Amino acid sequence: MIRIQKRKPIIDQHDKNYLYAGKFGGNFVPETLKKPIEDLTKLFNKLRKDKKFIRERDYYFKNYVGTPTSFIKLYNTSHQLGGAQIYAKVVSEANGGAHKIYNAIVHALICKHAGKKYIIGDTGAGYAGKMLSMAAKKFGLKCKIFMGTKDMARQKPNCDAIRVNGAEIIPVDSGSKTLVDAVSECMRYWVSNCDTTHMCVGSTVGPNIFVKICAWSTAQISRELIVQLKEEFGKIPKKLKLINCVGGGSSAIGFWNSFMDYNKKQVEFIGVEAGGPKNSKLHAAPLTNKSKIGILHGAAQYVVQDKEGQISETASISAGLDYPGVSPLHCFLKDAKRARYTAVSDEEALAAYQLIAKNEKIRPSLEPSHAFAVAIKLAPKLSEDTIIVVNSCGDAKKDELILTKRLGKDHD
C-alpha cells in the first residue's frame, strides 16, 4: 500500500531516483539537462535551509505579493444552498492576481542566487507568464515567456501584461498550440541555453526539482490558511473540505500542504480537474478519467495519451487547466488515497462562475470556478457543521473574452 509519511514534507518523499511511491516523477530528461538540473537541485537544497534566504522570500511574499490573502465566508451562497458553510481563500488578491506569483518570486530569487541574468517560463492561462515577467522586472532579469498561440488568443489581458512588464512572448504554434506545447518549447530552449538561462516551470510539473520548488513556494497559501482557520473557529474544524482546481496542481498542493498530516476524515482534499465540453470526449482530467502512467515533460505521471504513448489533445474552457498531465505529487496523493479527484465540465464551471459572481464580491476565474462547481454540488448534501473552503486562485478579468462569448455581455 502507498502511504504518505507524516512529519516529512511531501516534496521530499521520493526515492533516490526522485520517484514518489516508486513510480511518479523522476528526471526523464535529455543528457544535456542532467547537469543543470543537478546544479539547481544542489542550490535549492542549500537555499531552503538558509535562514537568510527564507527571510528574503518572506520579505517579498509580505511586501510584494501581499500576505495573507483574505479568508472570507460566502454568506449568500451558503445561505442559498443550505448544508455546509462555504468559505473562500481569496488567493487572487495576491499581487498579479493568482497563486503563480509565489513560484515566480522564488524562481527569480534562485535565478539571482545562481548568478544568471536570463529567465524563461511557460504559461497557459497567462498568469504564470505574467507573474514571471513581474518578478523578472522586479529583480532586473531578462525574461522570455513561451505560450501557445491558442492561449494567446483566449487570454489576451495577461499577454498584454507580460509585454508591459518588458518580457518577450515566444508564440508556440506546434501541436495543440496550448500549455503542453509551451512547456515543451520552453524546455527545448533551456536545452540550448542552460548555461546562461534559468528555467521556471509554471506548475508542479516537469523534472523533480521544478515540482519541488513550485510546491515549496505555493505552500505559503496553506500556512496562511491554517492560521486563518484557527482565528475563525478557534481550532481546525472537525469536518473540513479543501476544494481546489487542478491543472498542473501547484495551487492545490499549496492549499493542502500544511494539512497533509491531518486525518482525511477530518480534513478532506478534493481536487477538481477540467472535464472539458459537456458533449465531448476531450478533457484534461487524467486523474479522474483513469489515464495510464506515462512520461511527459521529464516526469512519470498519469497523463492523457494514446496506446502508442503519444500525448493526446485535451480540451477545456480554462486555459490554466488545459494540460494532459498532472503533478507527480497529485498522482502520489491519489494512489495513497489522501486526496480524491473529480472533474467538472466547461458548462458546470461557467454556471458556478455565474452563481458566485452574482452572490459574492469575488469573481473567480474559470480555473477556480471548476472548484466552486464541486462546492456548490456538495454543500447541500452536507451537514451545517461542515466547512468547505475553496481556493479562489484566479480572477475572472483575464477571462472576459470567453465569458462574454459564452454568457453574453451582461454575464454577471
Place this chain on the structure above:
Amino acid sequence: MINENITLAFENCKLEKRPALLTYIVAGDSNKKMTLDILKAISPYVDICEIGMPHNTSVADGKQIQNSSYRALKNGTKLNDVFEIVKNFKKIEPTKPKILMGYFNQILQYGPNKFLNKCKNIGVDGLIVVDLPFPENKEFADKCKKHHINFIQLLAPTTSTERMKQIIKHSHDMIYYISMLSTTGGKLKLTPKQIIKNYFKIKKINKDKNIVIGFGITEKTIQSLKQADGLVVGSQLCKGISNSLKTKRSPVKTLTNLVKLLKSKI
C-alpha cells in the same frame, strides 16, 4: 561485443580510414513506402541507419525533426509501421546496422520487454532513448544487452568528466556525443576545431569505444569533423524532405544526392 553489425560497421570504416556516416530520418515521413525507398536509395553510402520513432512531445528535437515527426504521425504512422519498415529494410540490407531512436514513453506504453523482443526479432541493432539518461537507464540498458541490442548512451557538453567516466564504463560499443548545447538541428555554436578538441578528451577516457558526434552537422561542417569515429546527420535530411515536398520534387532523389555529397566529404 554486444552487436556484431554495429561493431563491424565501425571496423570497416577504420580500415578505410574514414569516419562512419550515420543518417537519421523519421519513420513514416512522409509515409511508410517513402521511408523504405529513401533507406534503400541512401544505404550504399551510409554506414549506420538511424530511424526515428515519431513522437509528438519531443523535448529534445528542433523544428526540422519535429516537422518530420508531425508529418509521419499525421499520416498515421504507428510503432508497428516503424517495425515493418525495419523488417523490410533488413531483407534488403541484412547487415547494415539499424538504430531506432525515440522517447521512453513510447517504449513504456508498448511494454519494454515486448518492445525489445520485437526489436530483436526484426533485426534492430541499437537503440537511442533520448529521455532515459544514466543512471536511470541501467536496467533497460542491461535488458538491451541481453537482446544483443546496443543501448547507445549519450554524452553532452554539460556532462562532467566524472559522470562521463561512469557513463562510458556502463556503455556498450557505441556512444553518442552531442556536440553542443542545442536541440537537434541547431546551428553550430562552436567551431569544429573546438568540438574535435572536446571529443578527444572524451575519447581518451576509453579508446575502444566508438564515439559518434551529432547535432548540427551538415555538408558544410562534416569535413572538419572527420577525425571522429562517426558522424550523424539528421536535421539536414529532414529539412531535405520538407523542401522536396514543398517544391514537389522527389525526396528520395534529394536525399540520395545529399547523402552522396556528405559521403564524398569524408
